Amino acid sequence: MSIIPVPPFLEDIRRKGLKRATFEGVDNVVERVTAGMNVQDIREALRGEAPSRRPNPRLQPHADSFWLHMRPSYFHRDMTGLYPTFRLGWLSTYFVFFETLTGIFLMIWYTPSPDVAYANMLNIMSGVPMGQLVRDLHRLGAEAMVLIVVLHMLRTFFTGSYKKPRQFTWFTGMILLVATGFLSFSGYLLPWDQLALWAVTIGASMVEAAPPEVVGENLNLLLRGGPDIGANGLLRFYLLHVLAVPAILFIFTGVHYYKVIIHGHSLPPQKENIGEDTAKRVPLDKRVYFIPDALTSEMMWIGVTTFILVLLCIWFFHAPLESHADPQVTPMGTTAPWYFLWIQGALKLGDKVLWGIIFPTVVLVVFMIIPYIDANPSRRYADRRFALSAMFVVMSSMTVLSYMGLPEYGVASSADEEIFYALTHEPAHNKMGYILPIPFEQLAPGMYTTCQFQQCELADGQSGSDGIAALNEELQDSALGRSVLATMTGTGNPVTAQMTAPRFRAVPSSSPQLESVLNQFAGMVDAADDELFSGWGAIVITEAQNNLRRVDVLIVFEEGTLDENGDLVRVTNEDGSPSYLVREAHIFIHRDSAYFQ
Amino acid sequence: MLQRMLIDKIENRILVGVVSFVGIMVLVGWVAINESARMQSFERQYLARSVERGAELYASNCATCHGTDGLGIGGQGPALNSPHMFGFDYFAEFVTERTLLEQEEQQLNNELDDLREELVSGDINEERRAEILERRDAINERITGDDGIRQQIAMIDEEMLTLADQLLPASDNEYPIRITADGEVQYTADRLAQVSWSGTLYDYVFTTLVHGRPTSISYWGSPGNEVQMVAWSQRAGGPLRDDQIDDLTNFILNWDRGDDWTIEDALAVRQYAIVPGIGGDVEVTGEPAGTDxxxxxxxxxxxxxxxxxxxxxxxxxxxxxxxxxxxxxxxxxxxxxxxxxxxxxxxxxxxxxxxxxxxxxxxxxxxxxxxxxxxxxxxxxxxxxxxxxxxxxxxxxxxxxxxxxxxxxxxxxxxxxxxxxxxxxx
Structure with a gap:
């Protein structure tokens, strides 16, 4: 016997030979790591074979390991198919971890301060390798999580799984739904761009409406950290987003899942007698074991879902980043996130307090207490005509309200403003003004008019090159012509300051996209003929700087009102000629801006 | 069908799962390969859009004093769109050439001194002596001969004078150039040198926008209508956020034409920066009093x-x-x-x-x-x-x-x- 203690492994090699000793050593390690399954057991499980030794080693990890002790060791065969769960609960859980991981990555590069938050975003996009991908994944994951959690809730409702004994499970699920929505919403503010600031301003202003006034005011102050959202508000939303709401989410995820396990996964309604619940008593021949069946299934769903997310984030979805937040500039068409559109839509119905606060609260509370007010013991579809119909009505109403929440619905703005917006607005909500994506080469400097496509009254009802020529003639030495130029000069266009009269020309054939936009522009002006009387438009492109062009958009129309017969009552100048209004908007486009990508 | 394929058979589940995970790795790897190009293009695109926003800010805030085209407004504000701002030196080539020639002459003179010393030391043979004399003649020829250094310098001076003559009208608008009585061209090509700024042009423009020029009121505008470059950043009590100052700076720097500035550009400028107090065109009308x-x-x-x-x-x-x-x-x-x-x-x-x-x-x-x-x-x-x-x-x-x-x-x-x-x- 040696005085140096020989490790048991060396002893093994001496006794059994290197090969056998190594295999047994590996086997041993694997069995310890898996808390009960050796290589042979894993191989059998993955091959779909029955376990070759007793006691069943596949049950051992459930007994001995921390993570698997939370999972049941077997399920009822009738609930392991795609129906009835659609794997929505599992995916919801997965997204909690997915969002946490991607969120931690983003946290490393983020400081919650209005001074640097936006610059941090730019850095994530341009200075952090994979930064954009992770940001896109986090954002798309958040939207997907809201969707999946809502679908999970709907599924639970339709299969009646919220009924006794799972009432409290449903209740905690509703808390998770609200937490998910608020997590998604509170993340909106963090990039500190226009989208963030205004979506959250709308959201926070609902809080302000909470009755009575003193409560609403103070809640609003608490949330925003001041009368307006600023440094304090951003920090609060950040802390809510990364600390408070996740804490609630994690805790209730635990409670929710504990309840799911305690009561077992409910079977499809038709498999149970009315009033019975046999989920916990699974006959031996109906058992499907977690290892390997549920485990491989769960892994597969994670893989497929993540693959789809990554695929979407590379080619189809990029998290929006608008221009820097500016409390002075209210963008047109501000919307809440899609899952809150129904509240925004409801707000258009009238009173802020009633529709913005009371209505959503009532909806939520009713949803939360459904299991306690629904006394019908049957989970079968045929016995639940009222409940199912009511849910369809609710879903339809939500859809309609959401549609009403869109900016397209019921926005009152003047026709010229609408057209300017349609043509020039900067990228927002993944849309942008028609002019922006025109390739730089096609923005040939020059003056173009919609009278090329429109029958303009000023151009004697002609269009095409005749119309342009007639318009040029009309504007030569005229007050209107000078006014058209002065409008652009007045907003700082040095080129028009040098000109004496507008000189419109036809869009060159090398600029088909510009031509198409001008054509659309003409259509929009024509369509608004009840507001823009004998209106016509112009697009004026001038060189502003190296690789930078200025695009002026002009709308010219007669001043007047419509009388009760729908006839135009003109406003005229002192000499009796019609008075025209010239409206202008302009943007600058740089060669490298690449809006078309 | 889907139910049977995806759910029922364990080997299908494993296959789909493995393919998905491999697919994720491939996609992420593909992103990683393209990442540096993507980051660069984002930066380029962002800078371009920053210039666009800067253009708008400029038109509404700066154009009233600096001109819509950035060429300055007489007495109101200096040009930003000027060769002087970007330190374009019209004489750079001449100066370099001249300096090289002067250096060469200096070296040749040093060599001449050495040769002379060797010659007077007397400690040389005839062969060496002839060699030295030959070398001396060659050097003198290089310096003073036809197309020699002196003549080349004179030609350069002449060319500089011709160019300075063309640029001289700009000095009416404070372009810092003058021709002295002895025909020497004196100029300061670079605004940064003029104000002894040691940082970058970006920093210079940015900091001027942030803090303004508190004393500019004493030399811009006219009596009763003094104008001042105020602080524009919210940090210093102005109206703009720092990201907007950044946009403005990017826009102003986008006027740079690199090596393509022309004499016409210099003459088109309506107003160059005024240097208060010292410098500029000093008007001398009297004699120094002396100390007696x-x-x-x-x-x-x-x-x-x-x-x-x-x-x-x-x-x-x-x-x-x-x-x-x-x-x-x-x-x-x-x-x-x-x-x-x-x-x-x-x-x-x-x-x-x-x-x-x-x-x-x-x-x-x-x-x-x-x-x-x-x-x-x-x-x-x-x-x-x-x-x-x-x-x-x-x-x-x-x-x-x-x-x-x-x-x-x-x-x-x-x-x-x-x-x-x-x-x-x-």
Missing amino acids: VAAILQTIADEGIRGDVARGEALYNNRQTSELGARLGCSGCHTGGVAGPATVDTWDATLELRLNDPALAGYTAEEYIIESIVLPQDYIVEGWGANMPGGFGQSMSIQDIVDVSLYLRSYSDADHSDGVMQPADG
């Missing part, structure tokens, strides 16, 4: 030079330059008797205290004051340090001295009818 007090007094008496109290006050308080184009800044120290003797009782104190000092026996008040101006260190009143700078004899003419002295004397009630210096108005 007796001679100064003699000149005043001989030529009957009379003074202007109002002009003296303007000189004293830095509102006007001396006849030699200098700002004197007397009131900077001589105010309230803190950093230097007070203005108001200088003359009376001279009469009552200084002239009674035995060290100054025989002095007149005029003599004492003039000496104090041109030779301030010769007599220091007890209690004051030797802080007054010298050199006023060079930066002031006799007329300036008379005007300033009479301004000081205007605070005194004593009878001065017997003095050498008298105001023009009696």
Whole structure:
């Protein structure tokens, strides 16, 4: 016997030979790591074979390991198919971890301060390798999580799984739904761009409406950290987003899942007698074991879902980043996130307090207490005509309200403003003004008019090159012509300051996209003929700087009102000629801006 | 079908799962490969959009003083779209060439010295001697011969003069160039050099936008309509956020034409930056007074030079330059008797205290004051340090001295009818 203690492994090699000793050593390690399954057991499980030794080693990890002790060791065969769960609960859980991981990555590069938050975003996009991908994944994951959690809730409702004994499970699920929505919403503010600031301003202003006034005011102050959202508000939303709401989410995820396990996964309604619940008593021949069946299934769903997310984030979805937040500039068409559109839509119905606060609260509370007010013991579809119909009505109403929440619905703005917006607005909500994506080469400097496509009254009802020529003639030495130029000069266009009269020309054939936009522009002006009387438009492109062009958009129309017969009552100048209004908007486009990508 | 494929068979699940995970790895790897190109293109795109926003900010905030085209507005604000701003040196090639030629000449002269030394040492054989003489001739030919260094330099000077002549009209708009009486071209090509800025142009523009130019009101605009470059950043009390200052800076820097600035560009500028106080076109209308007090007094008496109290006050308080184009800044120290003797009782104190000092026996008040101006260190009143700078004899003419002295004397009630210096108005 040696005085140096020989490790048991060396002893093994001496006794059994290197090969056998190594295999047994590996086997041993694997069995310890898996808390009960050796290589042979894993191989059998993955091959779909029955376990070759007793006691069943596949049950051992459930007994001995921390993570698997939370999972049941077997399920009822009738609930392991795609129906009835659609794997929505599992995916919801997965997204909690997915969002946490991607969120931690983003946290490393983020400081919650209005001074640097936006610059941090730019850095994530341009200075952090994979930064954009992770940001896109986090954002798309958040939207997907809201969707999946809502679908999970709907599924639970339709299969009646919220009924006794799972009432409290449903209740905690509703808390998770609200937490998910608020997590998604509170993340909106963090990039500190226009989208963030205004979506959250709308959201926070609902809080302000909470009755009575003193409560609403103070809640609003608490949330925003001041009368307006600023440094304090951003920090609060950040802390809510990364600390408070996740804490609630994690805790209730635990409670929710504990309840799911305690009561077992409910079977499809038709498999149970009315009033019975046999989920916990699974006959031996109906058992499907977690290892390997549920485990491989769960892994597969994670893989497929993540693959789809990554695929979407590379080619189809990029998290929006608008221009820097500016409390002075209210963008047109501000919307809440899609899952809150129904509240925004409801707000258009009238009173802020009633529709913005009371209505959503009532909806939520009713949803939360459904299991306690629904006394019908049957989970079968045929016995639940009222409940199912009511849910369809609710879903339809939500859809309609959401549609009403869109900016397209019921926005009152003047026709010229609408057209300017349609043509020039900067990228927002993944849309942008028609002019922006025109390739730089096609923005040939020059003056173009919609009278090329429109029958303009000023151009004697002609269009095409005749119309342009007639318009040029009309504007030569005229007050209107000078006014058209002065409008652009007045907003700082040095080129028009040098000109004496507008000189419109036809869009060159090398600029088909510009031509198409001008054509659309003409259509929009024509369509608004009840507001823009004998209106016509112009697009004026001038060189502003190296690789930078200025695009002026002009709308010219007669001043007047419509009388009760729908006839135009003109406003005229002192000499009796019609008075025209010239409206202008302009943007600058740089060669490298690449809006078309 | 899907149900059977995906859910029922374990091998299908494993297959789909493995394919998905491999797919994720491939996709992420693909992103990683393209990441650096993507980041660069994002940066380029972002800079472009920043320039667009800057253009809008410029049009609404800056164009009123600096011009919509950035070429400046006479008397209102300097051009930002100018070769001077971006440090384009029209003479760069000439200067480089000239410097190289001068260096070569210097080296050749050094070599000549060495050869001469070797020659006079006498410690050489005939062969070496011939070699040295041959080399000497070659060097002289290179320096002074046809197409030699001297001639090349002269040609360059001529070309520089021609170019300077073309640029000279821009000096009417403060472009810092002039041709001296000896035909030398003097210019400052770079705005940053002009203001001794050691950072980048971006930093210079950014910091000017942030903080403004608090003193610009004293040399921009017209009397009653003074204009000032105010602080634009919210940090310094202005209206713009720092990201907007960044946008503006990017827009302004986008005027740079690199190496493509032309003479027309320089002439198109309506207004270059004004350098307050020193520099610019100095108007010299008088001779330096010198430091000989007796001679100064003699000149005043001989030529009957009379003074202007109002002009003296303007000189004293830095509102006007001396006849030699200098700002004197007397009131900077001589105010309230803190950093230097007070203005108001200088003359009376001279009469009552200084002239009674035995060290100054025989002095007149005029003599004492003039000496104090041109030779301030010769007599220091007890209690004051030797802080007054010298050199006023060079930066002031006799007329300036008379005007300033009479301004000081205007605070005194004593009878001065017997003095050498008298105001023009009696």
